Amino acid sequence: MKTTRFPSQKIGIYAILIVGVILSIGPFYWMVIGSTHKSGEIFSIPPKLLPGSTLGENFHTLNESLGMVKIMWNSLFIAVVYTVLSTLICSMAGYSFAKFRFKGKNFVFFIILCSLMIPYQVTLIPLFNMMVSLNWLNTYQAIIVPSLASPFAIYLMRQNMKAVPDSIIEASRVDGAGEIRIFFTVVLPVMRPALAAVAIFLFMSQWNSLIWPLITLNSKEIFTLPVALSSIIGLARIDYGQLMLGTTLSTIPIMIFFLLLQKHFISGILGGSVKE
Template sequence: MKAHPLRVFALNALLALLAALTLFPLAWMVSASLMAPGEASTFPPPLLPREASLGNYRALFAANGIGRQVLNSLGVSTGATLLSLAVNLSAGYAFAKLRFAGRDRLFRWLLGALVIPAQVTMMPLFLMLKEMGLVNTVAGVLVPWLASVFGIFLVRQYTLSIPDELIEAARMDGAGEGRIFVSIVLPLLKPVVVTLAVLSFLGAWNDFMWPLIVLTDREMQTLPVMLASLSREHVQDSELMMAGAVITVLPVLMLFLALQRYYLQGLTMGGVKQ
């Protein structure tokens, strides 16, 4: 049955309105970052700058040296993504296709850990890292990203969609488990690999609490921690803070837009098979 044209128009108009409401704060953030100091604080706030300028961005990089923190965040996010992929892909494959004692029971215990807030584990984890001498180190920041219950669950559920016959045929041909995983399983896991990589990179890039706890040296701080520190020093400089927010949001937004097709495919496929 063909939908009525008026109904289709009304639905599209509603969706366009919701999209505009969602994008408006981001658009104004970019606009405010190009305004002169104090311009965004006038009432009513202007939608567009009277004279667009990159002065706020120059102030962030030249006067406040934020370039170092951008590189720190990039390094931490890349390292966290690689570690997360290595551990979560291996563990998810093992829970889906390898048989060992207590596999299903252990997986149920892991799922139970999903209900535990991450903040609860920060104190014991910090004390463990302190005993190992990893406080104020990059390794200490990366430890929480080694594995995640959600990542293991996501990979396991997707791997269940791979036919067992394909893996058994490779074993009968003499391929080892490592060869099977690298040559057969990983190419089939491309959507979930991209999904997990995007989630890990976004999480590490935007993480504020854990780097704030572990890192004490200003030169090692990540971008969110540095911006929080600047906001206390420049509480009235809304335009400067908006420029910092743009620098924080833009890389991850571009990454998501570039990989959104694989990201959505990884979230929607293979997650219901048992």
């Protein structure tokens, strides 16, 4: 039996949706518009909701103070290299936990899950001491290497790998394919949605990382974007026009990366709900 909705109910639903859209998009719109105004104009009353004329001036000043081209390259290089390596490592780990039998497998996987409960701040001092002993301070590898094996990504890949039929893997082994070949030519191609979901998660976590790069990096030549933006927040004066522009530039790569992989993202996340 069909139920009819009264016009007032539809109006109420659309009103709630419109308010939700405004609350979601409003801050981003204000950030983009703020990047085109001078610092003193951003908080003016009434607020300026149309683009201004100081976008070029803000970028020139920001580039002079930070060197935005180099900063963007640092962040992009670190995030891309980290995402590729971490996705590969976590995929291999997830595959081994899902399809191989070895002594202590469940215990090791339990330890990995328990590591998710450890506050990140607790690991900073031991990691810093490790970087000092390796002479890795102020280097790219100090940012990339310590968090390559992401527990959450391993868990997500393991859950998705369990959905791969064992018969396909066994058939490949019968045909003479080695484990490495099976992993790269049989398993990974059907794991594209899960790989996309993991890649988005890892890219965003590295691109937005602030605390660890702030501790390990001390040269402007190797600063990442979050560290560089935090450095322009002075004690006496903050140029909000530059800050808004820098924040806008920092969101563009994430949006592009997500839009390129969005069709695989939802299916990859849902793939982690495989029942034991």
